Structures are given as C-alpha cells and as structure tokens.
Amino acid sequence: xxxxxxxxxxxxxxxxxxxxxxxxxxxxxxxxxxxxxxxxxxxxxxxxxxxxxxxxxxxxxxxxxxxxxxxxxxxxxxxxxxxxxxxxxxxxxxxxxxxxxxxxxxxxxxxxxxxxxxxxxxxxxxxxxxxxxxxxxxxxxxxxxxxxxxxxxxxxxxxxxxxxxxxxxxxxxxxxxxxxxxxxxxxxxxxxxxxxxxxxxxxxxxxxxxxxxxxxxxxxxxxxxxxxxxxxxxxxxxxxxxxxxxxxxxxxxxxxxxxxxxxxxxxxxxxxxxxxxxxxxxxxxxxxxxxxxxxxxxxxxxxxxxxxxxxxxxxxxxxxxxxxxxx
Numbered sequence: 001x002x003x004x005x006x007x008x009x010x011x012x013x014x015x016x017x018x019x020x021x022x023x024x025x026x027x028x029x030x031x032x033x034x035x036x037x038x039x040x041x042x043x044x045x046x047x048x049x050x051x052x053x054x055x056x057x058x059x060x061x062x063x064x065x066x067x068x069x070x071x072x073x074x075x076x077x078x079x080x081x082x083x084x085x086x087x088x089x090x091x092x093x094x095x096x097x098x099x100x101x102x103x104x105x106x107x108x109x110x111x112x113x114x115x116x117x118x119x120x121x122x123x124x125x126x127x128x129x130x131x132x133x134x135x136x137x138x139x140x141x142x143x144x145x146x147x148x149x150x151x152x153x154x155x156x157x158x159x160x161x162x163x164x165x166x167x168x169x170x171x172x173x174x175x176x177x178x179x180x181x182x183x184x185x186x187x188x189x190x191x192x193x194x195x196x197x198x199x200x201x202x203x204x205x206x207x208x209x210x211x212x213x214x215x216x217x218x219x220x221x222x223x224x225x226x227x228x229x230x231x232x233x234x235x236x237x238x239x240x241x242x243x244x245x246x247x248x249x250x251x252x253x254x255x256x257x258x259x260x261x262x263x264x265x266x267x268x269x270x271x272x273x274x275x276x277x278x279x280x281x282x283x284x285x286x287x288x289x290x291x292x293x294x295x296x297x298x299x300x301x302x303x304x305x306x307x308x309x310x311x312x313x314x315x316x317x318x319x320x321x322x323x324x325x326x327x
Contacts, residue, residue: 024054024056024057024067025054025055025056025064025067025069026067026068026069028090029055029064029067029068029069029091029093030051030055032069032087032090032091033049033055033059033062033069033091034049034051035085035087036085036087036088037049039082039085039087040080040081040082040085041082043077043079043080044077044079045060045061045074045077045079045080045102046059046060046061046074047060048060055069056069061073061074061075061098063096065093068091068092068093069091069093069094070093070094070095070096071094071095071096071098072088072091072094072096072097072098072099073096073098073099074098074099074102075098075099075100075101075102075122076100076101076102077101077102078101078102078103079103080102080103081102081103081104081105082103082104082105083104083105083106083107083109084099084104084106084108084109084112084123084128085109086109086111087111088109088111088112088115089109089111089112089113089114089115090111090114091115092114092115092116092117093117094115094117094118095117095118095119095120096118096119096120096122097112097115097118097120097121097122097123098120098122099122099123099126100122100123100124100125100126100146101124101125101126102126103126103127104123104126104127104128105126105127105128105129106128106129106130107128107129107130107131107133108123108128108132108133108136110133110135112135112136112139113135113136113138113139115139116139116140116141117141118139118141118142119141119142119143119144119165120142120143120144121139121142121144121145121146121147122144122146123146123147123150124146124147124148124149124150124170125148125149125150126149126150127150127151128147128150128151128152129150129151129152129153130152130153130154131152131153131154131155132147132152132154132157132171132176134157134159136157136159137157137159137160137162137163139163140163140164140165141165142163142165142166143165143166143167143168144166144167144168145166145168145169145170146168146170147170147171147174148170148171148172148173148174148195149172149173149174150173150174151174151175152171152174152175152176153174153175153176153177154176154177154178155176155177155178155179155181156171156176156178156179156180156181156196156201157181158181158182158183158184159183160184160192161181161183161184161186161187161188162188163188163189163192164188164189165189166189166192167190167192167193168192168193168195169192169193169194169195170195171195171196171199172195172196172197172198172199172218173197173198173199174199175199175200176196176199176200176201177199177200177201177202178201178202178203179201179202179203179204179205179206179224180201180203180205180206180209181206182206182208184206184208184209184212185206185207185208185209185211185212186208186211187212191212191213191214191215192214193214193215193216193217194214194216194217194218194219195216195218196218196219196222197218197219197220197221197222197242198220198221198222199221199222200222200223201219201222201223201224202222202223202224202225203224203225204224204225204226204227205224205226205227205228205230205231207227207230209230209231210230210233213233213235213236213237213238214231214236214238215237215238215239215240216238216239216240216241217231217238217240217241217242217243218240218241218242219242219243219246220242220243220244220245220246220265221244221245221246222245222246223246223247224243224246224247224248225246225247225248225249226247226248226249226250227248227249227250228243228246228248228250228269228271229250229251229254229255231243232255232256232257232258233256233258234256234257234258235258236258236260237258237260238258238260238261239260239261239262239263240262240263240264241261241263241264241265242263242264242265243265243266243269244265244266244267244268244269244288245267245268245269246268246269247269247270248266248269248270248271249269249270249271249272250271250272251271251272251273252266252271252272252273252274252275252276252289252294253273253274253275253276254273255276256276256278257276257278257279257281257282259281259282261282261284262282262283262284262285262286263284263285263286264284264286264287264288265286265287265288266288266289266292267288267289267290267291267292267311268290268291268292269291269292270292270293271289271292271293271294272292272293272294272295272316273294273295274294274295274296274297275289275294275296275298275299275304275318276299277299279299279302279304280299280300280301280302280303280304281302282302282303283302283303284302284303284304284307285303287303287304287307287311288307288311289311289312289315290310290311290312290313290314290315291313291314291315292314292315292316293315293316294315294316294317294318295315295316295317295318296317296318296319297318297319297320297327298312298318298319298320298321298322298323300320300321304322305321305322307322308322309322309323309324
C-alpha cells in the first residue's frame with residue numbers, strides 16, 4: 001500500500017511538473033523576442049536573451065503576466081542602432097513599451113497599432129524622424145506618450161484629442177512646426193499634460209483653449225505670438241505653466257490665477273502690465289517673469305520675496321523687493 005501511495009505521488013508530481021508554468025514564457029512571445037534580438041544583430045544589451053532560458057524570469061528588460069510579455073524595455077545603450085522592428089506588434093499583451101536612448105532611426109511602424117492593451121510608450125532620446133504617425137490614435141488605452149529628444153517634423157497632431165485615456169504627451173526637443181491645433185479646444189477625455197518645449201512651433205494660441213483645464217503646459221523655446229492669457233483662470237487647476245522664450249504679448253494685470261499654480265515661468269516674452277496681488281496668495285515653488293515689459297511695484301507677501309532678483313530682472317519699470325530698485 002505504501003509503495004502504491006509513493007508511486008502515485010511520484011507520477012502526480014511528474015505530471016504537474018510537465019504542465020506549463022503560469023510564469024513561463026509563451027512560445028509565440030519568446031519567438032517574437034528572438035526575432036527582435038536578431039533584428040538588432042544580437043546586441044550585448046540583449047545577451048541574457050538565451051533561447052534555452054525562460055524569457056519571463058531571466059531576460060533583461062522583459063516582464064510577464066501569466067506567461068505573456070507585458071513590459072518590453074531596451075534602453076541606455078547607444079551601440080544599438082536600427083529601426084523599430086515590425087515584430088514589436090506581435091506581443092499582443094504588451095502594456096509598457098520602452099525603447100529609449102538606443103539610436104533608433106526611421107519612424108514608428110504601423111504594426112504598433114496591434115498592441116491594443118498598450119498603456120505606456122517611451123521612445124525618447126533616439127533619432128526617430130518624419131511626421132508623428134496618425135495611426136497612433138488607434139491606441140485607445142495609451143495614457144503616457146513620450147517621443148521627446150528625437151527628430152520628428154510636421155505639425156502637432158490634432159488626433160491627440162481623440163485618445164480618451166491620454167494623460168501626458170511629451171514631444172520636447174524635436175522639430176515640430178506650425179500652431180497648436182484648433183481641435184485642442186475639445187478633448188474626448190481629460191486634457192493631457194502638454195510638454196512641447198524647444199520645437200519650431202509658432203502662431204497664436206486658439207481662443208478655444210480658454211475652456212480647457214490643463215494641469216501642466218510647457219511651451220518653452222518656441223515662436224508663439226499674441227495672447228497667452230487663455231491658459232490662466234481662477235477656477236483652473238493648473239499646477240505648471242511655462243510660456244518662456246516665446247513672443248507672447250498680453251496684460252498680466254488682468255490675469256486670474258488658480259490656487260493650485262506652483263510652477264510659473266513667463267520669462268523672455270513681451271508681457272506687459274503690473275503684477276497682480278493674487279500672486280502673493282499662491283504657494284509658488286518656481287517663478288520667473290524676467291525679460292518682459294512689466295511695470296509697477298512688486299507685491300509684498302507670499303513667496304514672491306523668496307525668489308532671486310534675476311527672476312524679476314530686465315523689465316520695463318518693475319520695482320521693489322527682491323529688486324534693488326526702490327519704488
């Protein structure tokens with residue numbers, strides 16, 4: 001009887017061990033990853049991708065859920081050169097795609113639209129070029145899209161407003177041109193954080209944006225002109241606003257500030273008027289209004305006197321602390 005029990009346990013254990021582990025890599029995903037490795041000529045960065053080992057437990061940059069690849073990360077190796085392989089679309093359960101700082105060239109392949117569960121896209125610090133593909137709008141689950149520090153050209157895509165879950169769009173340090181689209185006056189979801197500094201953008205900001213409650217907008221280092229006051233509003237929840245190094249021209253004394261404003265940079269523009277006393281009521285962490293056409297006495301109180309004099313410098317006739325110029 002004892003021998004029978006032991007044999008039963010042995011064969012049961014043998015049967016269980018032969019079953020695929022919930023953590024072992026799906027064969028299709030594994031094959032796709034090996035094709036991607038071959039596409040990049042077997043780089044040292046992917047040396048742990050051994051066909052004899054499990055891709056979910058021992059391959060660098062790979063994470064799985066129930067045996068399916070959900071995170072793909074290739075980053076910080078400038079010896080890796082090439083285009084994003086079409087095979088990236090053959091990882092159907094992928095949630096996070098990171099291919100940053102690896103000298104990618106070309107554009108984003110259409111096969112990315114097969115990744116219907118994709119949430120996070122990090123493609124910064126490469127040499128990707130051409131217009132931002134409109135088919136990215138088919139990725140309805142994406143919340144974070146970072147294509148900064150590349151060579152993308154053409155306009156800001158108006159279809160961003162049709163991505164219902166998008167929370168942040170980062171496209172700084174590219175060569176994007178033209179104005180902010182009129183369509184940005186209406187988003188199907190909440191308005192995303194917009195990080196568009198150091199491009200070649202220009203033109204006036206659509207008045208329709210006055211209705212939009214952005215949490216963060218960074219337009220630094222472009223060629224925008226005219227009114228920028230539509231980004232302000234007493235009922236808005238904006239935390240960060242950076243309009244510096246443009247050609248904005250509006251009366252700051254007529255602006256109303258939301259209570260959540262903490263990071264405000266309006267330097268190097270043509271903004272005129274006086275500083276509203278409301279500024280003393282804000283918990284500012286960063287503040288710069290230098291190189292404008294502002295006048296009058298700097299209001300005392302709040303955080304204003306904690307900032308450096310150079311952050312108020314080179315205005316038409318500002319006076320009072322922290323400037324040395326008395327009123």
